[in-house]
Amino acid sequence: MAPAKDGEGAVSSSATPTNLYKDPDDGRQRFLLELEFIQCLANPTYIHYLAQNRYFEDEAFIGYLKYLQYWQRPEYIKFIMYPHCLFFLELLQNANFRNAMAHPGNKELAHRQQFFFWKNYRNNRLKHILPRPLPEPVAAPPASVPPPTAVATTAAPTPPALSPMQYGVPSGSVLAKNDMRNMSSDRRKRKKEG
Template identity: 45%
Template sequence: MRTANRGRFELELEFVQALANPFYLENLASEGLLEDPAFINYLNYLQYWRERDYARFIVYPHCLHYLELLQHEQFRKELKNPLTRMRLEHYQFEHWRTWRSGPPVPPPSAPPPEDQADEGKTPGPPGGSTTPAPAISRRGSLHPGNIGSANGTPAP
């Protein structure tokens, strides 16, 4: 019995850590698994990995964040959109790049907020044209309400 428990532990640990990969999440969504009630129940069951006794075995902590987000129907639906995967990928990369130095920068596709549209102009080439500089107005956090669109507003 001990061998069976160890095998189950390793299998579930490997699956939970695979959830840290935005490409894998997008694949689960495109295959329709995130619409299957049995699979959603399994994701709910896996919440025990968030407990301290189990979380200490996790190597890729983003998986726990994504496991929590997968409990929300809106997030599961938005994963079918490749832009959502790209945003997750961007924020994950920025976290790895800057986790010791400060908040991540917004994805390149995010337009500046309307109140900062005129503030962030940088001089362009000698013809008088200007290009807007990326505006960083707040730390981008991943939760079901701001993943679905390029500018961080909820998807319709």
């Protein structure tokens, strides 16, 4: 349907809106404000503050929290520096969690759990992602092959797998030599030798 024209051929203002809102910075300011707010949700103390000041009783604010779930999409998640904010955003969709965060004890519990997660996350993750050497199959050598001492090999021996605490530290470095686990094994070797 074509817009209505008046007698001189001009488009009348009733058919098309004349006052369209145009963001002067193409949404950059809104993007930054929402990013800052959502990252504040990674702090249990801030969530407690929102609960104490009754923000969670406002239906418009609850709707805003639902709207902010678009930050979980891959094109937006790459801008987030504190990924716990997405976890808390998901929890804030539940009315029971919103009510519970009004109590200081629950705020402290959430803060402690977050601390323990951060404390142990790297080591727990490295246990599962570090490559482990496959056990080498033991096969009986054929009778015609000479013993391994007489055969010259050109392949270098494979180094032992590093523990998660030594990950990224070269095996000949000072850090690896001064590691407490290495010191205790040296003591055991010296005890057996002496």
